[in-house]
Amino acid sequence: MExxxxxxxxSYDILKNIFGYDEFRSVQKEVIxxxxxxxxxxxxxxxxxxxxxxxxxxALELEGMGIVVSPLISLxxxxxxxxxxxxxxxxxxxxxxxxxxxxxxxxxxxxxxxKILYLSPEGLNSPRIRSLLKQAQISLxxxxxxxxxxxxGHEFRKDYIELKWIKSEFPEVPILALTATADQRVRNDIIQxxxxxEPKVFxxxxxxxxxxxxxxxxxxxxxxxxxxxxxxxxxxxGIIYCQTRNKVxxxxxxxxxxxxxxxxxxxxxxxxxxxxxxxxxxxEDNIIxxxxxxxxxxxxxxxxxxxxxMDMPKNIESYYQETGRAGRDGKSSNAWMFxxxxxxxxxxxxxxxxxxxxxxxxxxxxxxxxxxxxxxLTTCRRQYLLNYFEEKLEQPCGNCDVCLGKVQTEDFTxxxxxxxxxxxxxxxxxxxxxxxxxxxxxxxxxxxxxxxxKTSIYGLGKHLSEKRWKDLSRNLIFRRYLxxxxxxxxxxxxGEKSRALLKGEESFYIPKKVKTTHSKKKIKSRSTSLPEDxxxxxxxxxxxxxxxxxxxxxxxxxxxxxxxxxxxxxxxKPTDRDQFLLVHGVGQKKCDSYSEVFINKIKQFT
Numbered sequence: 218m219e220x221x222x223x224x225x226x227x228s229y230d231i232l233k234n235i236f237g238y239d240e241f242r243s244v245q246k247e248v249i250x251x252x253x254x255x256x257x258x259x260x261x262x263x264x265x266x267x268x269x270x271x272x273x274x275x276a277l278e279l280e281g282m283g284i285v286v287s288p289l290i291s292l293x294x295x296x297x298x299x300x301x302x303x304x305x306x307x308x309x310x311x312x313x314x315x316x317x318x319x320x321x322x323x324x325x326x327x328x329x330x331x332k333i334l335y336l337s338p339e340g341l342n343s344p345r346i347r348s349l350l351k352q353a354q355i356s357l358x359x360x361x362x363x364x365x366x367x368x369x370g371h372e373f374r375k376d377y378i379e380l381k382w383i384k385s386e387f388p389e390v391p392i393l394a395l396t397a398t399a400d401q402r403v404r405n406d407i408i409q410x411x412x413x414x415e416p417k418v419f420x421x422x423x424x425x426x427x428x429x430x431x432x433x434x435x436x437x438x439x440x441x442x443x444x445x446x447x448x449x450x451x452x453x454x455g456i457i458y459c460q461t462r463n464k465v466x467x468x469x470x471x472x473x474x475x476x477x478x479x480x481x482x483x484x485x486x487x488x489x490x491x492x493x494x495x496x497x498x499x500x501e502d503n504i505i506x507x508x509x510x511x512x513x514x515x516x517x518x519x520x521x522x523x524x525x526x527m528d529m530p531k532n533i534e535s536y537y538q539e540t541g542r543a544g545r546d547g548k549s550s551n552a553w554m555f556x557x558x559x560x561x562x563x564x565x566x567x568x569x570x571x572x573x574x575x576x577x578x579x580x581x582x583x584x585x586x587x588x589x590x591x592x593x594l595t596t597c598r599r600q601y602l603l604n605y606f607e608e609k610l611e612q613p614c615g616n617c618d619v620c621l622g623k624v625q626t627e628d629f630t631x632x633x634x635x636x637x638x639x640x641x642x643x644x645x646x647x648x649x650x651x652x653x654x655x656x657x658x659x660x661x662x663x664x665x666x667x668x669x670x671k672t673s674i675y676g677l678g679k680h681l682s683e684k685r686w687k688d689l690s691r692n693l694i695f696r697r698y699l700x701x702x703x704x705x706x707x708x709x710x711x712g713e714k715s716r717a718l719l720k721g722e723e724s725f726y727i728p729k730k731v732k733t734t735h736s737k738k739k740i741k742s743r744s745t746s747l748p749e750d751x752x753x754x755x756x757x758x759x760x761x762x763x764x765x766x767x768x769x770x771x772x773x774x775x776x777x778x779x780x781x782x783x784x785x786x787x788x789x790k791p792t793d794r795d796q797f798l799l800v801h802g803v804g805q806k807k808c809d810s811y812s813e814v815f816i817n818k819i820k821q822f823t
Contacts, residue, residue: 224253228274235277235303237782237804242267244419249275252357252391257416259363259407260395263423264541265519268395269296272359276333277305281354282326283333286341286380288362289514291495293335299776300333304806309335310346326353338365338376347386355390358383360411362514363394364534367406368577377410384412392416397541398534400606402580423537423606427544428552430598430617432591434688434728435557438527439471442553446477446523449551452503455523456516456542458530460563462509468527469507482508499773513539519546519775525553529560529592531567532584533605536591546781556592558649558691561585566704589695595619595626595726625729629689630718633725635677636689637698637715642672645702645710652709653678653686692727755822756787762818766811777811778802790819 228249232238241249244260245267251258252275262268276283287293293309300307308322308331325331326349340346360366365377383392394407394416408416446455457472459465462483472479478501482494498506499518506512510530524543530536536554544550564585568578591601599614613620639652654661655669658676669675678686693699694709698718702710717723760774760783767774778786782802791797797812798805 221250221253224275224278225250227278231274231277232270234805235305236270236274237800237802237807241270243421245270245274248393248419251417251419252393253279255389255391257391257413258393259404259413259416259418260393261399261404261419261423262395262397262421263425264397264538265425265517265545265547266397266421268361268397271395272357272393273300273305273333276356276359279356281356282329282331283356284341284350284358285333285335286338286358286360287335288337288365288374288377290337291492292514293337295499295517295773295776297333297335298770298772302770302772302776302807302810303804304809305333306331307333307335310340311335311337323349326350329354338374338380341383342376342379351386355387357391357393358387359393359395361395363407363411364396364399364403366394366410367399367403369400369402369406369580381410381412384414388414398538398606400534423603423608424599424610425541425544426614426616427547427549428540428616429549429621430540430552430554430602431623432554432556432594432598432618434691435555438555439468441555442525442527443472443475443477445525445551445553446505450522453522454498454502454518454520455505455525456513456521456539457505457507457525457527458510458513458539459507460509460528460560464527465507465509472505472507477505478503479505479507482506482512484509484511500767502774510535510539513542516542517545518542518773519779519781520548521545521550522548523551523553525555527555529554529556529564529588531564531588532581533588533591533602534584536588537602537606546779554592558694561589561694562701562704562707565701569704586697593692593695593728595624595728626726627729628724629692629727630721630724632678632681632686632689633693633698634719634721635674636686636693637711637719639674639678640699640709640711642674643667643669646708648707648709649687649690653683653690656686657681657683689727693725698725751784752787752790752822755790755819756783758818758822759783759786759815762815766814778807786815786819790822792816792820 225246232241243262243266248258248260248271260268260271272283272285287296290311290313293311297307297309308325310319310322326334336346360380365374367373392411392413394411394413399407404418442457457468459468462485465481465483469479469481480494480497482491494506498504502520521543524540526536530539540552543552568581568585587605591598594601597613597620598617600610603610618624635656636652639656643652643655654664655672655675656678658679664670697712698715699709700712702708718725763774763777763783767777779802782800785801789796789800791800794808794812797803797816798808
């Protein structure tokens with residue numbers, strides 16, 4: 218026990234001297250202690266919650282080298298660059314290295330000159346790296362984005378599931394599996410597929426209280442998101458997700474035409490084009506990246522102020538992880554989503570065309586329905602999200618569009634019964650538009666030709682606009698009162714739930730149309746506003762200095778110092794090294810490297 222206590226005490230020194238923090242967050246200390254006890258761990262911590270310190274600090278404290286399995290080359294490169302700025306001996310082995318650099322890293326591994334080594338799952342599974350690691354002293358193995366191990370997860374990767382050999386070849390080495398998104402089924406899969414030995418499971422809250430969730434039906438999506446960005450986040454960084462490459466290109470072009478600094482990212486671009494987009498996103502503060510879901514895993518840029526979905530994701534796990542890329546610095550941020558019936562059709566069609574079978578297919582369909590449930594919700598969205606991850610929020614959050622009064626409801630029971638009746642009386646063989654035409658008393662030749670102008674429901678719906686009938690149709694479809702009998706032709710049929718509604722045994726409410734004012738709403742939990750006594754001119758100068766240093770190092774600016782560090786620096790205004798070390802996020806290495814130039818700049822303002 219005494220040895221463990223000494224290691225924990227030493228970990229505080231590493232936390233302060235290397236990373237510049239005074240205290241551990243959440244369960245970090247407990248996870249690190251579990252590693253020191255040589256026990257396996259499953260760590261679920263939200264994006265921005267500090268997962269990386271759970272393995273980086275024990276890797277620096279323990280004898281030998283820590284192995285980190287990371288899914289993307291760009292992510293490995295960023296993590297290693299950030300660690301090196303802090304004075305850590307970190308490297309990676311992947312296909313981006315030249316033969317000379319590869320051999321240099323291999324020699325350093327053999328000479329015990331590396332403390333943290335990043336590998337892809339494919340790399341770790343390769344025979345030559347497995348052979349190399351057997352010659353080294355391994356202190357721990359951390360598997361990041363561990364949900365990729367599970368076939369029930371939203372980003373399953375075959376190379377991850379092949380990592381199950383690790384425990385048998387390194388039985389005494391503690392394994393940490395880390396992820397931001399995993400329900401109970403996925404957690405069980407991670408433990409089983411990685412052969413974790415009696416792991417301790419660390420669950421932190423999934424809540425991201427600084428993110429405001431807004432979900433609304435599609436109308437003129439690009440114009441609306443442009444207005445929202447202009448109102449809420451002028452000259453700030455954001456991510457916009459689209460389901461298709463074509464929509465990414467179209468949205469990016471439209472935003473550029475409207476004067477936004479927007480770039481695009483998808484698998485159809487060349488490697489150089491994607492690398493350039495990634496670099497611009499990491500280094501520019503006011504950049505907007507429009508992308509498919511191919512972009513984003515491992516994004517650790519702290520000042521992403523908004524994430525927008527132009528289409529509905531396939532499941533809540535994807536939505537949660539993607540929105541979680543906003544506001545990693547803890548400041549207020551927005552998550553917008555625009556959804557429509559076509560999203561439902563597309564997601565169901567992709568599932569039907571996939572190789573999914575049996576229980577997996579049933580669960581995938583259930584996940585689509587749960588995502589639809591979130592979209593059409595008329596109660597607190599955060600409670601619904603947290604409940605999905607088996608976490609209970611006692612009171613409505615006060616920080617989603619429903620709680621903020623942006624989503625009000627109307628009783629549309631009578632109209633819902635009319636539409637269900639129309640579908641029945643027209644033989645359950647037509648789409649939304651035709652049934653609306655019948656209800657609104659269309660004089661069209663097809664309606665009369667088919668004799669539907671003689672039905673009892675003909676013309677009953679003249680009191681509603683065509684658009685409002687479509688709103689109602691979408692809600693009935695999303696909630697499974699109406700189903701598509703043919704996805705290709707989008708023909709409607711009555712769902713099993715329709716009987717109770719037609720009999721008057723239940724009511725039906727839909728979101729009321731509320732005029733959007735785009736007024737900014739202060740978030741109770743954390744504010745983006747800066748202290749009144751902060752010197753804004755000094756902060757601007759410090760940001761410019763940080764950018765100059767980052768450009769020389771060819772790394773993102775926030776790897777040098779975060780915005781929070783510069784804000785703290787602008788308040789404290791340190792004039793010597795001892796004071797500089799008091800600044801949040803300044804460790805010994807960064808003090809040695811940058812204190813002189815930053816102090817000189819500060820002295821010009823004092």
